[in-house]
Amino acid sequence: MVDVSEELIASLKKKAVTLRKHIIRMTHNVQSGHPGGSMSAADIVTALYFHILRVDPKNPTWPDRDRFVLSKGHACPVWYAALAERGFFPVDELLTFRKLNSRLQGHPELGTTPGVENAAGAEGQGLSFSVGLALAARMDHKPWRVYCILGDGEQDVGQTWEAAMSSSKYGLDNLTAFIDRNGIQQEGRTEDIMPLEPLAEKWEAFNWHVLTIDGHDFRQILAAIEEAHRTKGRPTAVLSRTVKGKGVSFMENKIKYHGAATSDEELKLALAELDAQEAAI
Amino acid sequence: MTAGPWKMESQRAYFGKALIDLGRRNPNVVVVGADTTESIKTIDFGKSFPDRFFQLGIAEPNMISVAAGLAAAGKIPFAATYSVFGSAHTYNVIRQNVAYTNLNVKIFCSHAGLTVGPDGATHQMNEDIALMRGIPRMTVLVPADGPETAKCVDAAAAMKGPVYCRFSRTNVPTVTSAADDFAIGRARVVRDGSDVTLIGCGLMVARCLEAADALKRAGIQARVINLSTAKPLDIATIDRAARETGGIVTAEEHTVVHGIGAAVASAIAGNHPVPIAMVGVQDVFGESGEAEELLRKYGLTAEKIVDGAHDVMKRRDRKR
Ligand SMILES: Cc1ncc(C[n+]2csc(CCOP(=O)(O)OP(=O)(O)O)c2C)c(N)n1
Numbered sequence: 001m002v003d004v005s006e007e008l009i010a011s012l013k014k015k016a017v018t019l020r021k022h023i024i025r026m027t028h029n030v031q032s033g034h035p036g037g038s039m040s041a042a043d044i045v046t047a048l049y050f051h052i053l054r055v056d057p058k059n060p061t062w063p064d065r066d067r068f069v070l071s072k073g074h075a076c077p078v079w080y081a082a083l084a085e086r087g088f089f090p091v092d093e094l095l096t097f098r099k100l101n102s103r104l105q106g107h108p109e110l111g112t113t114p115g116v117e118n119a120a121g122a123e124g125q126g127l128s129f130s131v132g133l134a135l136a137a138r139m140d141h142k143p144w145r146v147y148c149i150l151g152d153g154e155q156d157v158g159q160t161w162e163a164a165m166s167s168s169k170y171g172l173d174n175l176t177a178f179i180d181r182n183g184i185q186q187e188g189r190t191e192d193i194m195p196l197e198p199l200a201e202k203w204e205a206f207n208w209h210v211l212t213i214d215g216h217d218f219r220q221i222l223a224a225i226e227e228a229h230r231t232k233g234r235p236t237a238v239l240s241r242t243v244k245g246k247g248v249s250f251m252e253n254k255i256k257y258h259g260a261a262t263s264d265e266e267l268k269l270a271l272a273e274l275d276a277q278e279a280a281i
Numbered sequence: 282m283t284a285g286p287w288k289m290e291s292q293r294a295y296f297g298k299a300l301i302d303l304g305r306r307n308p309n310v311v312v313v314g315a316d317t318t319e320s321i322k323t324i325d326f327g328k329s330f331p332d333r334f335f336q337l338g339i340a341e342p343n344m345i346s347v348a349a350g351l352a353a354a355g356k357i358p359f360a361a362t363y364s365v366f367g368s369a370h371t372y373n374v375i376r377q378n379v380a381y382t383n384l385n386v387k388i389f390c391s392h393a394g395l396t397v398g399p400d401g402a403t404h405q406m407n408e409d410i411a412l413m414r415g416i417p418r419m420t421v422l423v424p425a426d427g428p429e430t431a432k433c434v435d436a437a438a439a440m441k442g443p444v445y446c447r448f449s450r451t452n453v454p455t456v457t458s459a460a461d462d463f464a465i466g467r468a469r470v471v472r473d474g475s476d477v478t479l480i481g482c483g484l485m486v487a488r489c490l491e492a493a494d495a496l497k498r499a500g501i502q503a504r505v506i507n508l509s510t511a512k513p514l515d516i517a518t519i520d521r522a523a524r525e526t527g528g529i530v531t532a533e534e535h536t537v538v539h540g541i542g543a544a545v546a547s548a549i550a551g552n553h554p555v556p557i558a559m560v561g562v563q564d565v566f567g568e569s570g571e572a573e574e575l576l577r578k579y580g581l582t583a584e585k586i587v588d589g590a591h592d593v594m595k596r597r598d599r600k601r
Pocket of ligand 1: 153154
């Protein structure tokens with residue numbers, strides 16, 4: 001376990017609550033979007049953007065920055081929230097999400113949103129894209145690293161496994177993949193739609209270094225990243241056990257909130273719950 | 282320019298060589314492959330620049346996305362395989378990861394069209410121009426022969442943004458020379474004439490020249506245009522041909538549904554509509570056979586172009 005201070009953990013926890021509030025407000029505001037998978041990934045995204053990634057909000061295309069790739073593009077509310085909180089664009093802009101003429105498209109668009117690194121929407125392409133980035137970094141002898149978040153539903157996609165094979169073929173130890181193992185995809189539980197288990201063994205069989213963690217425990221997230229950094233010659237997959245809709249009790253583990261926004265009434269309840277969490281930190 | 286006798290040359294050989302020459306000049310050029318690298322001749326690039334060559338196996342969607350990632354980090358990746366796999370099999374990956382991102386990925390595909398031959402319809406890609414033209418931001422190249430294929434490599438690398446280039450497995454007549462100037466977006470008038478215009482792409486440019494010779498014997502002066510850029514279309518050259526000759530025949534080794542014929546027709550419809558005839562694959566799948574046999578059976582011949590010329594001239598003259 002990495003030695004991290006209580007203060008760091010507390011500040012990350014607070015930030016994650018802030019991101020979750022943004023997610024709820026953004027999706028409620030436009031009455032569309034995908035809150036569930038955004039919230040399950042919120043702690044991993046927070047750890048990356050507020051402790052790990054070397055990025056420069058004033059110079060989003062700084063060539064030596066670390067790259068964050070969101071393969072499950074529908075979860076972009078969490079990405080936009082993190083980018084805004086990190087200073088890539090004004091927090092006010094978050095409420096333009098999915099609206100006409102907004103820089104915050106319904107799914108990520110490269111070149112439009114400061115800080116966004118890939119286009120996603122069709123599932124299953126992000127890990128391959130990350131492989132290309134990681135290969136380029138290595139060719140240029142650059143120390144920057146690539147972090148990719150995949151959904152567990154994305155494990156259904158053949159291209160994910162094409163990417164998995166090519167990552168280990170090239171021994172991409174500068175690539176870390178988080179699998180947001182919230183157990184739910186669009187229409188149901190992953191194990192009903194298309195059984196994935198044993199999933200860790202699958203990634204191991206593809207010659208990845210595999211870690212299984214609680215994806216809502218910052219100490220475990222940071223320790224996993226540190227271990228990934230230490231791991232040579234192989235990419236690291238962090239199977240992150242998460243809860244879809246995490247942070248708002250009535251949304252947790254509910255298939256409905258994959259792609260449904262809160263009602264006006266639910267919005268109040270959700271924000272009240274998140275406020276209480278923030279106060280308790 | 283008159284037709285034949287043709288020197289038959291391999292576009293793949295020109296492609297492979299041009300890629301190595303480019304690789305020498307530009308260290309940012311990298312190549313990704315999908316278990317067809319020997320056949321499409323990118324393996325030679327791999328031998329020259331092993332650190333800039335990535336064999337990704339039978340995994341074309343991954344190949345295209347990896348290329349996109351490389352491009353996002355400043356490389357100029359060439360992704361090359363057979364056209365059926367490099368276009369249709371990967372369509373939405375190209376759309377999302379290459380075109381929507383506007384990344385500098387160059388997709389170069391051989392084995393386009395019927396002349397793939399004995400492999401049959403699964404491998405005869407007659408719809409790729411249609412698919413790729415439909416994607417915003419995509420530049421679509423159809424080089425007429427070997428020398429022009431080499432020029433496409435250089436021109437694609439020199440421009441910013443996604444490019445799709447398709448060419449043949451079979452040896453094709455060499456109709457251009459290294460000295461001919463070439464630019465993406467420009468159609469070249471390779472033979473002048475004022476009675477009718479024949480617009481071809483790929484190996485059908487040679488067919489157009491043969492047809493122009495035959496028409497000349499009947500006293501008809503046909504203009505021949507090599508349309509090596511299927512997108513963006515050189516509307517000025519096409520419009521001028523429509524105005525000055527009053528009738529157009531298009532010829533492509535591709536379905537007439539949304540191929541260059543359809544592109545030319547829609548381009549002239551807005552400005553100067555004239556009768557048009559389209560020689561190409563008539564909305565059917567191909568089959569096994571030798572390249573020449575297939576071109577004949579599916580009507581991709583100089584004779585059909587001549588018939589088309591007589592047809593458009595008759596329709597035009599009826600209106601006059
Ligand atoms: C190729 C593709 N097919 C279908 C969809 C529609 N779709 C959007 S999200 C989703 C489920 C995603 O599940 P998962 O990857 O587990 O995401 P999470 O549950 O973490 O939100 C589906 C099927 C898509 N975006 N892409």
